[in-house]
Amino acid sequence: MKYQLKIEVSLKPGHSDPEGETTAHLLKELGYKVEKVNVSKIYSVVLDAESEKEAETKAEEMCRRLLANPTKDNYAIVIEEEK
Amino acid sequence: MKREEIRVCVLRVGGTNCDAETERSFEELGVKAEIVHVNELVKRGSLLEYSVLVFPGGFSYGDYVRAGAIWAKLILAKLGKELKAFVDENRLILGICNGFQVLVEAGLLPGFEGISPYPEAALATNFPPGYNCRWVYIKHENNGKCAFTGKIPKGKILRMPVAHSEGRFIFAKERDKQCLEKLYENDQLVFRYCDKNGEYAESRFPTNPNGSFHDIVSICNPEGTIFGLMPHPERAFHWWQQLDWTRQERMPQYGDGKLIFESLIEYLTKKF
Numbered sequence: 001m002k003y004q005l006k007i008e009v010s011l012k013p014g015h016s017d018p019e020g021e022t023t024a025h026l027l028k029e030l031g032y033k034v035e036k037v038n039v040s041k042i043y044s045v046v047l048d049a050e051s052e053k054e055a056e057t058k059a060e061e062m063c064r065r066l067l068a069n070p071t072k073d074n075y076a077i078v079i080e081e082e083k
Numbered sequence: 084m085k086r087e088e089i090r091v092c093v094l095r096v097g098g099t100n101c102d103a104e105t106e107r108s109f110e111e112l113g114v115k116a117e118i119v120h121v122n123e124l125v126k127r128g129s130l131l132e133y134s135v136l137v138f139p140g141g142f143s144y145g146d147y148v149r150a151g152a153i154w155a156k157l158i159l160a161k162l163g164k165e166l167k168a169f170v171d172e173n174r175l176i177l178g179i180c181n182g183f184q185v186l187v188e189a190g191l192l193p194g195f196e197g198i199s200p201y202p203e204a205a206l207a208t209n210f211p212p213g214y215n216c217r218w219v220y221i222k223h224e225n226n227g228k229c230a231f232t233g234k235i236p237k238g239k240i241l242r243m244p245v246a247h248s249e250g251r252f253i254f255a256k257e258r259d260k261q262c263l264e265k266l267y268e269n270d271q272l273v274f275r276y277c278d279k280n281g282e283y284a285e286s287r288f289p290t291n292p293n294g295s296f297h298d299i300v301s302i303c304n305p306e307g308t309i310f311g312l313m314p315h316p317e318r319a320f321h322w323w324q325q326l327d328w329t330r331q332e333r334m335p336q337y338g339d340g341k342l343i344f345e346s347l348i349e350y351l352t353k354k355f
Binding site for chain 2: 012015019021022064065066067069071
Protein backbone atom coordinates (compact mmCIF):
# COMPACT_ATOMS: atom_id res chain seq x y z
CA MET A 1 0.00 0.00 0.00
CA LYS A 2 1.14 3.53 -0.61
CA TYR A 3 0.76 6.14 2.10
CA GLN A 4 1.13 9.88 1.92
CA LEU A 5 2.97 11.24 4.94
CA LYS A 6 3.00 14.89 5.88
CA ILE A 7 5.76 15.46 8.41
CA GLU A 8 5.98 18.90 9.94
CA VAL A 9 9.18 19.77 11.80
CA SER A 10 9.05 22.91 13.92
CA LEU A 11 11.09 24.48 16.71
CA LYS A 12 10.24 23.54 20.28
CA PRO A 13 8.68 26.36 22.31
CA GLY A 14 11.30 28.51 24.02
CA HIS A 15 13.89 28.15 21.25
CA SER A 16 14.52 31.33 19.36
CA ASP A 17 13.47 31.38 15.73
CA PRO A 18 15.66 33.97 13.94
CA GLU A 19 14.08 33.18 10.57
CA GLY A 20 10.56 33.72 11.95
CA GLU A 21 11.57 36.92 13.75
CA THR A 22 13.14 38.38 10.61
CA THR A 23 10.10 37.46 8.54
CA ALA A 24 7.77 39.00 11.14
CA HIS A 25 9.84 42.17 11.10
CA LEU A 26 9.53 42.54 7.36
CA LEU A 27 5.81 41.74 7.31
CA LYS A 28 5.35 44.55 9.87
CA GLU A 29 7.39 46.87 7.62
CA LEU A 30 4.98 45.97 4.83
CA GLY A 31 2.11 47.24 6.96
CA TYR A 32 0.65 44.02 8.38
CA LYS A 33 -0.28 43.81 12.05
CA VAL A 34 1.79 40.68 12.53
CA GLU A 35 2.50 39.61 16.12
CA LYS A 36 4.63 36.56 15.54
CA VAL A 37 5.88 34.24 12.84
CA ASN A 38 7.12 30.70 13.40
CA VAL A 39 8.82 28.88 10.59
CA SER A 40 8.45 25.13 10.14
CA LYS A 41 9.34 22.66 7.44
CA ILE A 42 6.93 20.19 5.85
CA TYR A 43 8.18 17.01 4.21
CA SER A 44 5.67 15.24 1.93
CA VAL A 45 6.71 11.62 1.72
CA VAL A 46 5.15 8.80 -0.31
CA LEU A 47 5.89 5.55 1.49
CA ASP A 48 5.30 1.87 0.77
CA ALA A 49 4.04 0.08 3.87
CA GLU A 50 1.91 -2.94 4.77
CA SER A 51 -0.42 -1.00 7.02
CA GLU A 52 -1.11 2.45 8.42
CA LYS A 53 0.45 1.31 11.69
CA GLU A 54 3.68 0.38 9.91
CA ALA A 55 3.66 3.70 8.01
CA GLU A 56 3.34 5.53 11.34
CA THR A 57 6.22 3.57 12.90
CA LYS A 58 8.44 4.26 9.89
CA ALA A 59 7.56 7.96 9.91
CA GLU A 60 8.48 8.21 13.61
CA GLU A 61 11.76 6.49 12.84
CA MET A 62 12.51 8.91 9.99
CA CYS A 63 11.97 11.86 12.32
CA ARG A 64 14.22 10.46 15.03
CA ARG A 65 16.96 9.33 12.63
CA LEU A 66 17.11 12.34 10.30
CA LEU A 67 14.35 14.89 9.99
CA ALA A 68 14.28 16.31 13.54
CA ASN A 69 17.00 17.09 16.07
CA PRO A 70 15.44 16.37 19.48
CA THR A 71 17.51 19.15 21.04
CA LYS A 72 15.39 21.80 19.36
CA ASP A 73 12.74 20.27 17.10
CA ASN A 74 9.20 18.97 17.52
CA TYR A 75 7.51 16.97 14.83
CA ALA A 76 3.94 16.12 13.84
CA ILE A 77 2.94 13.37 11.44
CA VAL A 78 -0.25 13.10 9.36
CA ILE A 79 -0.82 9.89 7.39
CA GLU A 80 -3.25 9.35 4.52
CA GLU A 81 -3.66 6.44 2.18
CA GLU A 82 -2.58 7.58 -1.25
CA LYS A 83 -5.40 7.72 -3.79
CA MET B 84 54.36 7.08 16.25
CA LYS B 85 56.74 9.10 14.12
CA ARG B 86 55.48 12.19 12.35
CA GLU B 87 55.96 10.55 8.95
CA GLU B 88 53.84 7.55 10.01
CA ILE B 89 50.77 9.69 10.69
CA ARG B 90 48.14 9.42 7.98
CA VAL B 91 45.31 11.91 7.74
CA CYS B 92 42.08 11.41 5.82
CA VAL B 93 40.37 14.66 4.84
CA LEU B 94 36.89 13.59 3.80
CA ARG B 95 35.09 15.17 0.89
CA VAL B 96 31.51 15.11 -0.42
CA GLY B 97 29.51 17.45 -2.64
CA GLY B 98 29.60 20.89 -1.01
CA THR B 99 32.70 20.58 1.18
CA ASN B 100 35.25 23.40 1.07
CA CYS B 101 38.72 24.12 2.45
CA ASP B 102 39.61 20.44 2.10
CA ALA B 103 42.67 21.50 0.05
CA GLU B 104 43.73 24.07 2.69
CA THR B 105 43.36 21.43 5.40
CA GLU B 106 45.44 18.90 3.46
CA ARG B 107 48.11 21.55 2.83
CA SER B 108 48.22 22.55 6.50
CA PHE B 109 49.10 18.98 7.48
CA GLU B 110 51.62 18.62 4.68
CA GLU B 111 53.35 21.88 5.66
CA LEU B 112 54.03 20.15 8.98
CA GLY B 113 55.45 17.03 7.36
CA VAL B 114 52.35 14.86 7.81
CA LYS B 115 50.86 12.81 4.99
CA ALA B 116 47.27 13.84 4.30
CA GLU B 117 44.93 12.92 1.49
CA ILE B 118 41.53 14.10 0.38
CA VAL B 119 39.19 11.14 0.02
CA HIS B 120 35.61 11.17 -1.22
CA VAL B 121 33.30 9.43 1.23
CA ASN B 122 32.15 6.92 -1.44
CA GLU B 123 35.77 6.01 -2.12
CA LEU B 124 36.40 5.46 1.59
CA VAL B 125 33.34 3.18 1.79
CA LYS B 126 34.42 1.27 -1.33
CA ARG B 127 37.99 0.79 -0.10
CA GLY B 128 36.94 0.04 3.50
CA SER B 129 40.14 1.82 4.50
CA LEU B 130 39.08 4.08 7.39
CA LEU B 131 41.23 2.23 9.91
CA GLU B 132 44.38 2.87 7.87
CA TYR B 133 44.27 6.48 9.09
CA SER B 134 45.19 7.98 12.43
CA VAL B 135 43.22 11.20 11.88
CA LEU B 136 39.84 11.74 10.23
CA VAL B 137 38.87 15.30 9.26
CA PHE B 138 35.42 16.54 8.34
CA PRO B 139 36.21 19.88 6.69
CA GLY B 140 34.00 22.91 6.30
CA GLY B 141 31.48 23.72 3.63
CA PHE B 142 27.82 23.10 2.95
CA SER B 143 27.65 19.35 2.52
CA TYR B 144 24.59 18.19 0.58
CA GLY B 145 23.44 21.80 0.31
CA ASP B 146 22.85 22.01 4.09
CA TYR B 147 19.48 20.36 3.35
CA VAL B 148 17.37 19.14 6.33
CA ARG B 149 19.88 20.76 8.79
CA ALA B 150 23.51 21.69 8.27
CA GLY B 151 25.59 18.52 8.55
CA ALA B 152 22.62 16.20 9.15
CA ILE B 153 22.69 14.33 5.85
CA TRP B 154 26.45 13.73 5.89
CA ALA B 155 26.28 12.58 9.52
CA LYS B 156 23.54 10.03 8.92
CA LEU B 157 25.21 8.82 5.72
CA ILE B 158 28.49 8.18 7.54
CA LEU B 159 26.68 6.30 10.32
CA ALA B 160 24.76 4.20 7.80
CA LYS B 161 27.74 3.37 5.57
CA LEU B 162 30.69 3.38 7.97
CA GLY B 163 29.08 2.99 11.40
CA LYS B 164 31.10 -0.07 12.48
CA GLU B 165 34.48 1.23 11.30
CA LEU B 166 33.76 4.63 12.79
CA LYS B 167 32.96 3.08 16.16
CA ALA B 168 36.22 1.11 16.06
CA PHE B 169 38.07 4.30 15.07
CA VAL B 170 36.60 6.12 18.09
CA ASP B 171 37.16 3.18 20.48
CA GLU B 172 40.84 3.09 19.53
CA ASN B 173 41.09 6.78 20.47
CA ARG B 174 42.14 7.84 16.99
CA LEU B 175 41.54 11.53 16.33
CA ILE B 176 38.51 13.12 14.65
CA LEU B 177 38.49 16.82 13.77
CA GLY B 178 35.37 18.66 12.58
CA ILE B 179 35.76 22.17 11.21
CA CYS B 180 32.65 24.34 10.74
CA ASN B 181 30.33 22.08 8.73
CA GLY B 182 32.45 19.24 10.09
CA PHE B 183 31.54 20.30 13.66
CA GLN B 184 27.87 20.26 12.63
CA VAL B 185 28.38 16.72 11.28
CA LEU B 186 29.98 15.52 14.54
CA VAL B 187 27.09 16.93 16.60
CA GLU B 188 24.43 15.50 14.27
CA ALA B 189 26.18 12.10 14.31
CA GLY B 190 26.05 12.00 18.12
CA LEU B 191 29.89 12.00 18.38
CA LEU B 192 29.87 15.35 20.20
CA PRO B 193 29.39 16.09 23.04
CA GLY B 194 29.26 12.28 23.47
CA PHE B 195 28.71 12.44 27.23
CA GLU B 196 28.15 8.67 27.38
CA GLY B 197 29.95 7.68 24.18
CA ILE B 198 28.37 7.91 20.73
CA SER B 199 24.73 8.89 21.30
CA PRO B 200 21.98 7.48 19.07
CA TYR B 201 20.44 10.94 18.64
CA PRO B 202 22.02 14.43 18.72
CA GLU B 203 22.54 15.76 22.28
CA ALA B 204 23.15 19.33 21.05
CA ALA B 205 22.54 21.40 17.94
CA LEU B 206 24.20 24.07 15.84
CA ALA B 207 21.14 26.18 15.19
CA THR B 208 20.48 29.15 12.89
CA ASN B 209 22.67 32.12 13.79
CA PHE B 210 21.27 34.88 15.92
CA PRO B 211 21.28 37.52 14.46
CA PRO B 212 20.20 35.50 11.44
CA GLY B 213 22.14 35.10 8.24
CA TYR B 214 25.49 34.03 6.92
CA ASN B 215 28.32 35.53 8.94
CA CYS B 216 31.86 35.69 7.64
CA ARG B 217 34.33 37.51 9.91
CA TRP B 218 37.47 37.14 12.01
CA VAL B 219 36.77 36.40 15.66
CA TYR B 220 38.76 36.10 18.88
CA ILE B 221 38.49 32.89 20.84
CA LYS B 222 39.84 32.03 24.28
CA HIS B 223 41.29 28.66 25.16
CA GLU B 224 39.40 27.12 28.09
CA ASN B 225 40.64 23.56 28.19
CA ASN B 226 42.64 22.16 31.11
CA GLY B 227 44.55 19.61 29.08
CA LYS B 228 42.02 16.95 28.05
CA CYS B 229 41.71 18.05 24.42
CA ALA B 230 44.23 16.35 22.10
CA PHE B 231 43.98 19.25 19.65
CA THR B 232 45.08 22.12 21.89
CA GLY B 233 47.97 20.72 23.95
CA LYS B 234 50.35 23.39 22.67
CA ILE B 235 48.00 26.25 23.57
CA PRO B 236 48.21 27.61 27.13
CA LYS B 237 44.88 27.96 28.97
CA GLY B 238 43.57 31.51 28.61
CA LYS B 239 45.45 32.21 25.36
CA ILE B 240 43.46 34.27 22.86
CA LEU B 241 43.55 33.15 19.24
CA ARG B 242 42.23 34.81 16.10
CA MET B 243 40.53 32.84 13.33
CA PRO B 244 37.80 33.39 10.74
CA VAL B 245 34.24 32.02 10.94
CA ALA B 246 31.95 31.64 7.92
CA HIS B 247 28.59 30.03 8.59
CA SER B 248 24.82 30.47 8.92
CA GLU B 249 24.19 27.72 11.47
CA GLY B 250 26.72 28.00 14.26
CA ARG B 251 24.65 28.76 17.37
CA PHE B 252 25.66 25.95 19.73
CA ILE B 253 22.74 24.96 21.98
CA PHE B 254 21.59 22.21 24.27
CA ALA B 255 17.95 21.27 24.88
CA LYS B 256 16.46 24.20 26.84
CA GLU B 257 15.39 22.10 29.79
CA ARG B 258 18.88 20.59 30.23
CA ASP B 259 21.26 23.39 29.22
CA LYS B 260 22.60 24.18 32.72
CA GLN B 261 23.10 20.52 33.53
CA CYS B 262 24.88 19.89 30.18
CA LEU B 263 27.13 22.93 30.68
CA GLU B 264 28.14 21.62 34.11
CA LYS B 265 29.00 18.29 32.49
CA LEU B 266 31.16 20.06 29.89
CA TYR B 267 33.15 21.70 32.68
CA GLU B 268 33.29 18.55 34.82
CA ASN B 269 34.63 16.46 31.93
CA ASP B 270 36.95 19.23 30.66
CA GLN B 271 35.12 19.22 27.31
CA LEU B 272 34.86 22.98 26.81
CA VAL B 273 37.68 24.09 24.52
CA PHE B 274 37.13 27.64 23.22
CA ARG B 275 34.73 30.54 23.97
CA TYR B 276 34.16 33.73 21.97
CA CYS B 277 35.82 36.80 23.48
CA ASP B 278 37.07 40.22 22.44
CA LYS B 279 40.70 41.00 21.69
CA ASN B 280 41.33 41.67 25.39
CA GLY B 281 39.91 38.33 26.41
CA GLU B 282 36.57 39.58 27.82
CA TYR B 283 33.88 36.99 27.10
CA ALA B 284 31.31 38.07 24.53
CA GLU B 285 28.34 37.38 26.89
CA SER B 286 26.30 36.72 23.72
CA ARG B 287 26.97 40.20 22.31
CA PHE B 288 27.17 40.39 18.52
CA PRO B 289 29.59 40.47 16.70
CA THR B 290 32.08 39.31 19.36
CA ASN B 291 29.88 36.22 19.56
CA PRO B 292 28.97 35.97 15.85
CA ASN B 293 26.09 33.52 16.11
CA GLY B 294 24.41 33.76 19.53
CA SER B 295 26.03 30.56 20.78
CA PHE B 296 25.03 29.43 24.29
CA HIS B 297 27.67 30.43 26.90
CA ASP B 298 29.76 31.85 23.98
CA ILE B 299 30.72 28.27 23.09
CA VAL B 300 32.97 28.04 20.04
CA SER B 301 34.22 24.54 20.37
CA ILE B 302 34.00 21.34 22.43
CA CYS B 303 35.62 17.92 22.56
CA ASN B 304 34.36 14.51 23.71
CA PRO B 305 35.12 13.31 27.28
CA GLU B 306 38.25 11.50 26.01
CA GLY B 307 39.49 14.62 24.21
CA THR B 308 39.97 12.74 20.95
CA ILE B 309 37.00 14.15 19.00
CA PHE B 310 37.05 17.91 18.51
CA GLY B 311 34.74 20.29 16.69
CA LEU B 312 35.00 24.03 16.17
CA MET B 313 33.16 26.62 14.10
CA PRO B 314 36.18 28.78 13.08
CA HIS B 315 38.55 27.63 10.34
CA PRO B 316 42.12 26.97 11.61
CA GLU B 317 43.23 26.03 8.07
CA ARG B 318 42.28 29.54 6.92
CA ALA B 319 44.51 31.03 9.61
CA PHE B 320 47.59 28.87 9.07
CA HIS B 321 49.91 31.21 7.12
CA TRP B 322 50.58 34.87 7.84
CA TRP B 323 49.35 35.84 4.39
CA GLN B 324 45.90 34.37 5.10
CA GLN B 325 45.29 36.95 7.83
CA LEU B 326 43.05 39.88 7.06
CA ASP B 327 45.47 42.64 8.08
CA TRP B 328 48.71 41.32 6.59
CA THR B 329 49.08 44.28 4.23
CA ARG B 330 48.76 46.72 7.13
CA GLN B 331 51.23 45.15 9.52
CA GLU B 332 54.92 45.88 9.33
CA ARG B 333 55.99 42.60 10.80
CA MET B 334 53.69 39.62 10.73
CA PRO B 335 54.62 36.36 12.42
CA GLN B 336 55.27 33.67 9.85
CA TYR B 337 52.21 31.67 10.81
CA GLY B 338 48.65 32.35 11.96
CA ASP B 339 47.04 30.93 15.10
CA GLY B 340 45.38 28.06 13.25
CA LYS B 341 48.74 26.31 13.01
CA LEU B 342 48.64 25.61 16.76
CA ILE B 343 45.68 23.26 16.33
CA PHE B 344 47.48 21.16 13.71
CA GLU B 345 50.76 21.18 15.68
CA SER B 346 48.98 20.14 18.88
CA LEU B 347 47.28 17.13 17.37
CA ILE B 348 50.52 16.02 15.69
CA GLU B 349 52.38 16.35 18.99
CA TYR B 350 49.65 14.34 20.74
CA LEU B 351 49.96 11.50 18.22
CA THR B 352 53.76 11.43 18.29
CA LYS B 353 53.79 11.29 22.09
CA LYS B 354 50.81 9.01 22.71
CA PHE B 355 51.28 6.28 20.09
